[in-house]
Amino acid sequence: MTKRIFLSTITVVVSVLLLSLALITGVLYEHFQKIQMDQLEVTEEFVEQGITLDGMDYLKNLNENDCRITWIAADGTVLYDNRFDASQMENHKNREEVKQAMEGSAGTSFRQSTTVSERTMYYAKRMQDHTVLRLSVSQSSVLFLLGGMLSPICFILLAACILSGVLSYRVSKKIVHPLSELDLKHPEQVETYDELSPFLQRIAAQNREIEHRVRELKKQQQEFSMITENMSEGLFVVDRNYQILSYNKSAVQIFGIENEPIGQNLLAVNRSQAFREAVDSAFQGRHTQKNLTLNGRVYQIIANSVCSPDSEQELVGAVLLVLDITEKEEQERYRREFTANVSHELKTPLTSISGIAEIIRNGIVRPEDIPHFAGKIYDESQRLITLIGDIIKLSQLDEDQVPLERESVDLLEISRDVVQQLSSVAKKNGVSLVAGGTHGSVYGVRQVLSEMVYNLCENAVKYNQKGGRVSVDVKQSDAAITLTVKDTGIGIPKAEQSRVFERFYRVDKSHSKAVGGTGLGLSIVKHGAALHHAAIELNSEVGEGTEIKLIFPVKR
Structure with a gap:
């Protein structure tokens, strides 16, 4: 907190200094620019009077080095320029300041140099003979001016920053000191800022509530641990990131977990497709049951999602229950096998008996062949009887009542x-x-x-x-x-x-x-x-x- 207050204070100070420097520089620059423009107007008045009295002779004898003087005819032709050869100069009729002077009485413009950090200020005025007298002066840019003042500016900024840093550090330490001495376990006994009193009272109330809830949670956790540890079924409780929050002893035994699983990813416990599908389905809000074969035994995985008490749409975790259903599956498998075998075993003799009986019923069999077909029916009937006897034996075998012959x-x-x-x-x-x-x-x-x-x-x-x-x-x-x-x-x-x-x-x-x-x-x-x-x-x-x-x- 001390560091944050210090940084905030020093940032404000430096920002104010830089902003003040920028504002002062801008105001001074605009002020000097206005002074220069006023000087150009005054100079123009003197030059105009000289041209009115002596014409070109005045300009030729004029010794003016500070500003450039250009005399332009009404058609834009340059009549005189104290810096360049007028005969070699292009027509100035379309220059912005010249156009303004010809259309009105005076014109101004500013043009920035692309090669040096200067811009030129132009002032033009139309004379009584409709010629235009233009004066211009070079003006350094703000950045150029600041560059010339870089050393003193840097020195002032550095000194200001050092002084601000020292003062900010001391102020921040003084502000934070009462806060760092707070005893949050006993906030009622703390003497600090009056503004913090409601905050400290709330902390004290929350401390009491937390202590009460911690006692309740410990009691519930002990009850939960006693129940889960004595379960024969495996149990996992995971958060929304698949991290294991709780488990029981049966889960460790079923999956052969060697290291402490708390904090591990649940999918690392078992990487089978059925296990992954059960977990993923639970996190999609669906009640899921999947069978998993592990170490020769069959387990049923029951996965349910856990929603936030504030919103049933917000999933916060999942609970997995692992049941050993090996005996149930074996019994179901034996039942299916028994039904299938009985159906198939009885089919052949019954089909034979049914076919022979149908032939006799339709009168197709000659009288002398009836004993033969009756013998067939008898044989198949005996086979059925034998088959049923074998089924009874198999049933008795399932109950361990007779040995398999x-x-x-x-x-x-x-x-x-x-x-x-x-x-x-x-x-x-x-x-x-x-x-x-x-x-x-x-x-x-x-x-x-x-x-x-x-x-x-x-x-x-x-x-x-x-x-x-x-x-x-x-x-x-x-x-x-x-x-x-x-x-x-x-x-x-x-x-x-x-x-x-x-x-x-x-x-x-x-x-x-x-x-x-x-x-x-x-x-x-x-x-x-x-x-x-x-x-x-x-x-x-x-x-x-x-x-x-x-x-x-x-x-x-």
């Missing part, structure tokens, strides 16, 4: 059974379907393995072309048993290959609608492979076909 299953045998089941469908679509290779036994669940091979072959047939081919090949090596289903169908684009094993995902929806299916086949294959610890390899080219391999490890 595994057995040694020959993949080549299963492949041939599947080829036999799909032979009519393949023939209808104009596709040849064959199975071959070597016998290879996998220790697993027969029904699941059969369903996996069936789905692969069914897709290969459905998404094939007329005259196409589907081959199922089983090979066994020391390390693994590989089942390969290869077709010459429409193929799968590269961009879609990573998603074909998702539930209900279809590459060509229009074609899928024509051939039927729910889009669960390859998803079942994927989960069946996971059940048997098998790997899946997919190779496909659009228009050339698809090859899918199931690689089962051999237990030793």
Whole structure:
């Protein structure tokens, strides 16, 4: 404050000095200019009388060095000039001061030199014979005059500035001293300027209010800390600049934070797209829920914006709550898988039973063929019963009530059974379907393995072309048993290959609608492979076909 008062005072003093110098210089310059003009008028009167009495002889004998004298005829021709040869000078009829004199009685003008810091003052007067007598004198410019006085002016300014600086410093120190001695903790006990009394009283009242609010805030903070630290959910409170203001122990554990996060940018905690979208949405004033997979667990991020109490449109920060929903997601995933698998497993036998029943109802079957079709219905019904039994077993397995029954299953045998089941469908679509290779036994669940091979072959047939081919090949090596289903169908684009094993995902929806299916086949294959610890390899080219391999490890 002392520095500010000092600078303000010295600035005012210097400004006043400079302004005064400028005003005085301007007034004096105008005063001397008027004196010079008056002298020109007086001189002109004397010269005019001399010319009236003696004519050119007077001018030739005149010894005038201070001013320039020019005698101009009525047509502008220069008759005489005491500085230059009149015969060589141009016509002066259009000179400003000459024109004024010819039109009136007298004229004046000023012209600035472009080469030196001077300007010329002209005074012209029309004589009785209509000639014009003009006198002129050179006048130094203000800057030139100031330049000549530069040394004394600088000395005076320097002395004035030093004196002003000393006085300003002492005055500012004296003004600020009572203020610097203020005790803002106990403003009622301070003796200072009377003008500051209302200010000090207000500070005292504010101090009391602040102390009260600090106690309340400490109490609320302790309560908040007790609640948040005992939460299993992670919690972050951030300001509008994404800086972390508060957090709890669960948040540190979930995100594996090692250093003190207070003051850090929240986006540095986790750089995933879902986390960033949740935070950005909160700062856009939207309630947002996003799922985030972290360290093998699934978390739900709930982000809400925090608005100013004065204005609901002004965002001051955000609150993020992180919930562990791994078990919930697992249960939901199991429910979807169970529903999908049940639907797909029941579809095939029910379709077969429905088709045979329709044929019999329409009277197409000859009497002697009825036992054969009745046997088919019986077989498919038994398959349904077996399937339902397996579903019950899977349901019991989910509840850990029965162990999963595994057995040694020959993949080549299963492949041939599947080829036999799909032979009519393949023939209808104009596709040849064959199975071959070597016998290879996998220790697993027969029904699941059969369903996996069936789905692969069914897709290969459905998404094939007329005259196409589907081959199922089983090979066994020391390390693994590989089942390969290869077709010459429409193929799968590269961009879609990573998603074909998702539930209900279809590459060509229009074609899928024509051939039927729910889009669960390859998803079942994927989960069946996971059940048997098998790997899946997919190779496909659009228009050339698809090859899918199931690689089962051999237990030793």
